[in-house]
Amino acid sequence: MTGLFDAAAMYDDDYLHFFAAPRGASEFAAHGPVLPGADSPGEAVAELTWRLLDLRAGMRVLDLACGHGDLANRLAARGCRVTGLDSSTVFLDRARADAAAAGVSVEYVAGDMRRIPWTDRFDRVVNWSTAFGYFDDATNRAVLDGIVRALRPGGRLAMDLDNLTAFLASYCPSRVVAARDDGDMLVDRYHLDALTGRFEAERTVVRDGRTRTLTFVKRLFGFPELRDWLLAAGFATVSGYGEDGRPLTADHKRMIVVADLR
Template identity: 70%
Template sequence: MTADLFDATAMYDEDYLHFFAESGADASKHRPVVGTAHPGWSAAADLVWRLLDLEPGMTVLDLACGHGALANALAARGCQVTGLDSSAVFLERARADAAAMAVDVEYVFGDMRDLPWSSRFDRVANWTTAFGYFDDPTNRAVLAEIARVLRSGGRLAMDLDNLAKFLTSYNPSRITATRDNGDMLVDRHHLDPLTGRFEVERTVVRDGRARRLTFVKRLFAFPELRDWCTAAGFTDVTGYGEDGQPLSIDHNRMVVIADLP
């Protein structure tokens, strides 16, 4: 397994839930959505349902499921949902919310680079910029893992930053999230054009204490990710915006839909 580009355990912890899980300001599940708007979870579930052509009873993997907002919403609509994430903190929250909603979701602690299934799922959702956190060969291997766990005729929906819009609103620093008590996340950004990586130095201020951490994610233009999906075995790769319309420069989000033959 390749070395991680940053400490994901430090990044995706209770502080992240404190700022994002209960906020309606952005629908981020557990991955940074810096400078881009994202629809709320009801709208996200509607979009996933439509673009994945879901029906009650289908088996769905929410890959990098975070605290389970999408997984629980799809389970409430009748799908057989499995959620996988590498954060024990987020999975604990996901299970608690599922119990409160009286929905049945199988939550699994795991790594998207080594999925414990083969040809099991009708659909895979990878939502809210939950892809692109490794080096390029490993990111491509993750796509191959997704193809491996899908059944023949399966479909992937992947929600990411729309690079074209992202670049037009790029800002080297910003306050990313705040709470009424003065807690905040402050980010300093660096975009490396040689690697396509967006590097962030984050300062977390909570309860009067500050700590610093870094994270890195890969940004993609649609043609590049389309070619990666095709190389992993997918066909009919198409791109949409957060409103479900064909992708344009005006969309904040890029939703990639890829089918297996």
């Protein structure tokens, strides 16, 4: 996938090394908020998605920009007929391996979210872990148009993004991520562009004695702006929630936008 940065360079084995559970772990890769009563962070995300999307076994679900498949595999384990679309071959290989190890069936497809290849196929679309906003604004809006085309009448979309108000309140110009006890680390340096609404990052990866630097960009959204984009794309209603499933507030770290077609 091409756009404002080299996505293939970012979403690779180094990303999995720092941000995903080791291959062969007994649990799915864990991420996301922990809800009361949940057995794991990953299951909490699946439960929240299940509830907000009003999912039922047998529904066709598209996990758009599915990454390494953690959520897609969990929804398939609950009985949904899941398709995962992603541009990263490394992520898709991991997703397929984890699906096979878990004994679940997911259709993983290599593709570009700017060219969603289905029409009127899915009951639900999920786009999780800030997997939207990586292009210029016209292209980002075209992605929403593609989601509308892929959904059946009455379909529903759930998107999980940074909550802008909380993000800005806790903004820090850098971070360091260490991978277990092997000496590997990842260093991000950030810049916020107030004119474009973009969050720009320079990432330095130190792993196995080698160092490389890459950049990435993502668009930051407030709820009113994204709501208006979704309504313009053809959705009839748009609601906002936090990571606990309650109506969105300024204090929530995540912004989950749920949009319904007529």
